Amino acid sequence: MCGISGIIRLSKDLDTDTLRSLGTRMSDQLTHRGPDDSGHWIDSDQGIVLGQRRLSILDLSAKGHQPMVSADERHIIVFNGEIYNFQDIRKKLEHTGHIFNGHSDTEVLLSAIQYWGLDKTLKLIHGMFAFALWDRRNKTLTLARDHLGKKPLYFGQTGKDFVFASELKAIVALPNFNKKLDRNALCLFMRHNYIPAPWSIYDNIFKLTPGSVITLDFSKALPQGRAILDNVKRYWSVHDIAHQGQNNLYTGSFDEACDSLEEMLKKAVSERMIADVPLGAFLSGGVDSSLIVALMQAQSDKKVKTYAIGFEEAAFNETPHAEAVARHIGTDHTTFIVTANETRDVIPSLPDVYDEPFSDMSQIPTLHVCRLARQNAVVALSGDGGDESFAGYSRYVQAQSLAGRILNIPQIVRQPLGTLIRLLPPHLWDIALSPARGILKKSTGHDITGHRLHIASSFLKANTYDDLYRQIVSHWADPASIVKGGEELYSPMTDPALTPRLGDHIHDSMLYDTMAYLPDDILVKVDRASMAHGLEVRAPLLNKDIIEFAWSLPLSYKYETGNSKRILKSILGRHVPTSITDRPKQGFGVPMGEWLRGPLRDWAESLLSEQALAKHDLFHPDPIRKIWQEHLTGQRDWNYYLWDVLMAQAWAERWSPSN
Template sequence: MCGITGFMGGKLAKAEERAAVLTAMADRIRHRGPDDGDVWCDPDALVGFGHRRLAIVDLSPAGHQPMKAASGRYIIAYNGEIYNHLALREALEQAGAAPQWRGHSDTETLLAGIDAWGIDATLRRAVGMFAIALWDRQTRVLTLARDRIGEKPLYYGWQGTAGARSFLFGSELKALHAHPAFEKRIDRDALCVYMRHNNVPGEHSIYQGIRKLLPGHLLEVAPHRPERVLRSYWSGAQAALQGAREPFAGSADEAVDALERLLRDAVRQQMMGDVPLGAFLSGGVDSSTVVALMQAQSSQPVRTFSIGFHDDVYNEAEHAKAVAAHLGTDHTELYVTAEQAMAVIPRLPTLYDEPFADSSQIPTYLVSELARRRVTVSLSGDAGDELFCGYNRYQITASLWRRLSAVPSSVRSAAAWLLTRVSPRSLNRLAASHPGAARWANIGEKIHKGAGVMAAGSPAELYLGMVSQWQNPGDIVVGGVEPATMLTGAAPELDGLGEVERMMALDLLTYLPDDILTKVDRAAMGTSLETRVPFLDHRVVEFAWKLPLDYKLRQEGASYTTKWILRQVLYRHVPRTLIERPKMGFGVPIDSWLRGPLRDWAEDLLSEQRLRREGMLNPTPIRRKWQEHLSGQRNWQHPLWCVLMFQAWLANETAFESTLAERAA
């Protein structure tokens, strides 16, 4: 796991100037690779790479990057892991295409594969996560590549004036800041879509002219051909459609057996490395499955990590401890106070580089920091919900649409108005008296959110409303126009999928890379910890899409069991009594913090005078929600956190620019 950066073109004519800029760019992402770093410049072209190394496989200088191919044709700067690289080496050797190996790093394997098979074929053979920059000294073409699902980030874009245009790229935006051509102009349209989704999704970035490379894509650009050539080598949408066309034909028991074999192999491959390794453990289905399969293949107790909170609503540590005790792991837990959790907030703008407002970023950082004290690599259970239908919103949305579509929209609108006349707090109190109260946690907020989308004209529109933080973000971003995304008019072709599967596919393409994987990558790499996600082995992903929906979301009596097949795998290793309980999010009580210890901080960022002076956001709807939240009339923690994380990021950017100006003076 590392950090990469670089540039092509521009006016840095002297070799020492190019090296200095590359060093500065790489130093901005030193946290991604504190063990080693270097830069490389092509003496015959204005092309340079910077690299920061977190040494995981082959700790010797033979794993040093940027790395030159044995043929001398290619130079690579690479971030990630190729879990099957030893199998790729064997294939190269059998074909007589292997070089004289200098070490045992997967970077060297990648280069040898590219030399022999080309980059497209090599990536299709590879099982792993990665962001790659590759310079072909023969064709003078720069190629960028990103892994299939989007575990590793990669930003890029042309910056600067016509006479000094530079193509910049990097694992994080902060690396681009160090290049003299970087323009740093906020994209108000991207800010609109951020306010809807609490992240800057898809190809967008918060800066004009800078994009993210989409998962499963390659990009080519050259000094003589500055227009980007973008192509896909793997598609999540196609994996979903292919699975629907060619479903698994075996029995449910056979499917459970097949899934366990695949997951066991994925976990085994991801346990490779020359450094201490462990796993996050929440005690839920996903992380418990990963840890169980790790422990089943380890001769030593697996190191596991969890954090706890003294608020029972947010605390999963006791469940994790019970699972760890049953499996016999070497378990470490840390109970953190609200003060310790809130102390992370000032670091968030720097960690995430652009506005990001999933508040579970706070505990994710804390558990990463805990794990890094003992290990360099940690496996996680992320993506189980998206692949095996773990989110209740899938079934709720589909069920709700079946009912709503039978009612005229005018009647639905009137019903929504009536539902919102009762406060969420009153609805919660009413639900608390119900015999099945545990199933109705925060039902008041859910009813109010559902009421806001009752007039939806399609399942897609209904789902968009369910996952939106601000329903009309164009109303709060001054001068911004919301661009189309996969959820707002630019959806991929998903005909052939049912309503639930379509929502799962869209989450695989959007929510997973844009929110979940972004959150984990930045939080973990902020502590120099590598994270690995066995569920995102593309063989597991493709198999999951072949499974009938009933193997994932199974109706048992009057209720539904989510992630049914994954649970069956887990119950072979862990008693169901340790797992069966209502789903709990990995969060913190932002709602009460904003009314209490964070109130002054938030009031400063949300003050009407400040918002008007900055000229980015319309204060009227923001102030209305803030007052309703403070009064307890509504819980607006999520849309307010979106605004607060942007405001904190903007303040951090302004402070950083002021510091640079003072140093220059």
């Protein structure tokens, strides 16, 4: 894995030494992503410097050094990631007479582009990647990102420069960078707990969307501001793949589908076990990670090293399940229990690791498990992707059930009912409901609390299933009312052109998550946490062929009568007894509600005080101070909402954006 960066001075008025200095300044900020090697390619006539920091995984020799120049010297590439089928592509090129200098996937990619062109090459490769390709003949720069957005890539204009980088900190390091805050992007963050592509926290700096390329012609004037996004073109779209798959459903039996998917998974795992460095895996004891580890161990002549993180609080501790799976499969397993004090120690690093507001709380255990794995491994396999492609999240079924109840209530009744519920504070609802709480739980299957009623009241505003699901996955329902001077931009959740219409609500929700939550939350969380420790994480379930196959399956193969991830569980049952793995989904949560009232209280107060809120001037302070006091007194658990504010405040404290 690597970090890439680059500058093109539009006025071409910088000499080689100055370009090298700027390039070094950027790439030095990415040393954690690539601690093993660094390099720059400079053309002062064109005002360009391309930089790369390398984490050596394949071909540890100097022959894998980047930036890499094509054999005909037309193209120069800086590449971050892995091409998992590079050996197959290499063989095809060798059959044409191509001779390779080394054994890296970067050389194969560059040679493929040279021989077939960019469009065909992007159709052939699968893996996780982001790269920049300079064409000396045409004076064009192409940026490309993998199909699902596993690897990051930022780009945009700042002053006289066009810039790109794997992480924002490399761009911010430039001496003339304008750190102007994009308050509209901050609104999106407050809704989602992440900033969805193509937006970033800085004005005029963008994320390249998954499955996309942008080619810019530097012999002409570049588009300004957001107009540059018109040059972004998709070469692969999960939105289109999902609709194509559901319009041309797989016709084989469930058992045949299990056989086909297992073979795909075996191949995907095998490809991701190719490395010239030590290998390991994350193991939570859940379906996805257990299946990946079982397939790894079946293909390994040594015990696979596996790693799990747990908490002292039993409700959040999955380690006994992971240990049971590890014993059955026969891995070399390591467990680490995270305490509140250890969390307090890691929190100051979060704004540096994520370098724009990001508030998925599982970022904390993810950082810990990556640090744990890096003690023995340089590459780790994970189970990421199973929930979004195989209906693993409980909210999919909950949303469908709620839609059936709520949307059948006439709107003229729903709106006043929601208002009525909110008139009474949650703690008073708890008192009012206490005599009937047991009966309500027996009849509904849920513990009806004032907190739950207030959440449900926001759902009553929904007029469509799309509105309802957006409410379910939102944090702050009206972020423009909390962010000073902000308005919400479009995102995959709100762009009408991307609205799923797959014929059932569960598939619609899965597609929403695959378009936004997966690339902009899950994959960001894992990429930054792993790269902070120089660890490469690979996710076999996100193989392009597996994603395309999953979207061709009938819903009943993924979910049926309370049985989520049905096909994955069936395959796992061939390797691990269901008596070990059959348990409710737990997730990778943390006891943040308790921690904010206890060991993290002083830290939180330092960021939520009136003085701190006024200092950064991001938010209207009154509603934030109100929920902070309600949380401290136990009137209501606001930990998700507070963590959003805390991460934004901590980011502003570290990076001092311009207002």
